[in-house]
Amino acid sequence: xxxxxxxxxxxxxxxxxxxERVEKLAEKGIKPGLAFVAVxxxxxxLSYLRSQERACKKVGITPQTLRLAETITAEDLxxxxxxxxxxxDVHGIIVTLPLPGQLNEERIxxxxxxxKDVDCLSPANRGLLAFGQSEFQPATPAGIxxxxxxxxxxxxxxxxxVLGRGKAVGWPLAQMLLTKEKMGNATVTxxxxxxxxxxxxxxxxxxxxxxxxxxxxxxxDFIHKDQVLVDAGINGEETPEGWKMSGDIxxxxxxxxxxxxxxxxxxxxxxxxxxLLNNVTEAAExxx
Amino acid sequence: xxxxxxxxxxxxxxxxxxxERVEKLAEKGIKPGLAFVAVxxxxxxLSYLRSQERACKKVGITPQTLRLAETITAEDLxxxxxxxxxxxDVHGIIVTLPLPGQLNEERIxxxxxxxKDVDCLSPANRGLLAFGQSEFQPATPAGIxxxxxxxxxxxxxxxxxVLGRGKAVGWPLAQMLLTKEKMGNATVTxxxxxxxxxxxxxxxxxxxxxxxxxxxxxxxDFIHKDQVLVDAGINGEETPEGWKMSGDIxxxxxxxxxxxxxxxxxxxxxxxxxxLLNNVTEAAExxx
Numbered sequence: 001x002x003x004x005x006x007x008x009x010x011x012x013x014x015x016x017x018x019x020e021r022v023e024k025l026a027e028k029g030i031k032p033g034l035a036f037v038a039v040x041x042x043x044x045x046l047s048y049l050r051s052q053e054r055a056c057k058k059v060g061i062t063p064q065t066l067r068l069a070e071t072i073t074a075e076d077l078x079x080x081x082x083x084x085x086x087x088x089d090v091h092g093i094i095v096t097l098p099l100p101g102q103l104n105e106e107r108i109x110x111x112x113x114x115x116k117d118v119d120c121l122s123p124a125n126r127g128l129l130a131f132g133q134s135e136f137q138p139a140t141p142a143g144i145x146x147x148x149x150x151x152x153x154x155x156x157x158x159x160x161x162v163l164g165r166g167k168a169v170g171w172p173l174a175q176m177l178l179t180k181e182k183m184g185n186a187t188v189t190x191x192x193x194x195x196x197x198x199x200x201x202x203x204x205x206x207x208x209x210x211x212x213x214x215x216x217x218x219x220x221d222f223i224h225k226d227q228v229l230v231d232a233g234i235n236g237e238e239t240p241e242g243w244k245m246s247g248d249i250x251x252x253x254x255x256x257x258x259x260x261x262x263x264x265x266x267x268x269x270x271x272x273x274x275x276l277l278n279n280v281t282e283a284a285e286x287x288x
Numbered sequence: 289x290x291x292x293x294x295x296x297x298x299x300x301x302x303x304x305x306x307x308e309r310v311e312k313l314a315e316k317g318i319k320p321g322l323a324f325v326a327v328x329x330x331x332x333x334l335s336y337l338r339s340q341e342r343a344c345k346k347v348g349i350t351p352q353t354l355r356l357a358e359t360i361t362a363e364d365l366x367x368x369x370x371x372x373x374x375x376x377d378v379h380g381i382i383v384t385l386p387l388p389g390q391l392n393e394e395r396i397x398x399x400x401x402x403x404k405d406v407d408c409l410s411p412a413n414r415g416l417l418a419f420g421q422s423e424f425q426p427a428t429p430a431g432i433x434x435x436x437x438x439x440x441x442x443x444x445x446x447x448x449x450v451l452g453r454g455k456a457v458g459w460p461l462a463q464m465l466l467t468k469e470k471m472g473n474a475t476v477t478x479x480x481x482x483x484x485x486x487x488x489x490x491x492x493x494x495x496x497x498x499x500x501x502x503x504x505x506x507x508x509d510f511i512h513k514d515q516v517l518v519d520a521g522i523n524g525e526e527t528p529e530g531w532k533m534s535g536d537i538x539x540x541x542x543x544x545x546x547x548x549x550x551x552x553x554x555x556x557x558x559x560x561x562x563x564l565l566n567n568v569t570e571a572a573e574x575x576x
């Protein structure tokens with residue numbers, strides 16, 4: 001039987017520490033605030049944002065969600081961001097990706113104030129991330145590394161294969177794994193839609209991370225018994241019992257065939273939220 | 289016998305095109321200028337800079353080298369950079385790395401104006417590079433991809449193993465290989481000093497790039513006969529006949545055992561210079 005890496009439990013511990021820090025800030029009259037900027041968000045995104053808002057409130061962070069029309073101009077969106085950059089009660093800003101086609105995504109992300117860039121979205125922070133010097137670490141990759149660390153799974157000198165090169169998970173995780181930080185110094189292979197036969201790479205991984213957004217894509221063909229599997233997928237799936245969340249890994253098929261695995265839900269997802277709350281709290285602490 | 293990827297020849301062709309473009313700029317009264325900022329440079333670095341200055345002059349670009357004391361303060365260095373950013377006759381700025389310990393390298397590199405950042409050194413341009421959107425592509429990685437392209441060696445879908453994660457070659461090359469650009473879409477593995485047994489990775493590479501700064505490090509144990517080898521090393525080596533330049537690959541040992549290989553000198557080095565001249569010229573053209 002594989003070890004289940006219990007993100008819900010570890011995240012719970014992290015969130016308890018965050019809640020204490022938020023209390024200490026409250027004694028100084030400071031209430032951390034996090035702004036979500038959602039442009040043309042669909043119902044699934046909004047539902048996800050609502051769950052993040054609830055998580056904020058639980059630890060004493062004030063969330064606000066700016067719902068903006070899909071047809072918004074760059075100028076109007078930049079004006080909204082400048083206001084959030086200036087707002088004293090906003091300590092962190094997250095722009096939901098991807099942005100609609102008429103907007104230059106990189107230009108928009110460049111406008112997030114570096115010290116409010118709690119998900120490491122701006123180009124400058126991304127360029128610094130690779131060398132361990134960004135203002136904050138992006139929530140999902142940081143959550144993955146923190147979960148591994150909690151189970152004393154090191155990455156230094158290991159071969160980590162990352163499926164996916166996206167801006168939110170695959171790419172930044174690869175950067176962090178390559179730094180000289182404590183949870184860095186891994187040998188990293190990044191695979192993606194153009195990699196051809198993925199099993200050529202996944203079968204030789206010490207740690208395999210799936211972040212491709214394809215439900216139950218990773219099956220027995222991809223793995224070996226000494227492997228640690230990390231599932232960063234969040235896919236809505238229609239089942240006979242209604243909508244269900246599933247990861248990029250076929251958990252039922254592989255979960256007893258590897259050394260350790262993160263479940264979905266209850267693995268990377270809660271860790272992402274915990275890291276985000278941690279970053280917002282840190283942003284507020286730095287402002288003192 | 290392996291195919292020798294003749295960087296000197298390909299770079300010569302590129303430089304001829306650059307020289308024509310510089311002539312056209314001259315007709316409009318514009319002379320491209322490139323500034324090198326060398327802090328506490330040793331004789332080897334200065335010799336390398338002099339060879340780059342000569343290459344500039346040959347195509348009609350005006351080089352200038354700011355030799356600054358190793359003990360310079362961040363404030364003084366930033367002031368120098370601001371002057372170069374403002375100078376109308378300077379179209380490109382290159383800061384020689386690494387900087388001395390008292391300086392925060394990332395803070396200094398952040399001060400290079402984006403449109404003069406012809407070697408893609410600033411954090412923001414580095415963050416954009418990974419998604420194919422930096423102002424310019426860094427000279428050495430661009431030179432490597434351009435040389436492969438000249439010999440119709442594609443990287444899409446190939447497994448490229450990069451030895452080295454440095455800011456000048458290994459890291460930015462990995463980023464470019466992962467973009468969705470024409471010379472991108474590769475599956476990329478980055479190895480480094482903490483990777484343990486490197487041959488575990490190098491032996492399964494379709495294309496192997498050495499950028500670790502260790503003379504003749506890559507030998508027969510690392511390679512296989514269908515491989516393309518790229519040597520980005522520039523190491524000074526003392527031989528019975530005096531100082532000689534050698535790469536990171538033991539050329540004599542492996543050159544007849546692989547499909548293709550870049551020599552040192554005459555491989556990646558000249559391509560780097562050609563790409564730099566190209567970028568400076570482009571910076572001047574964009575200013576029209």
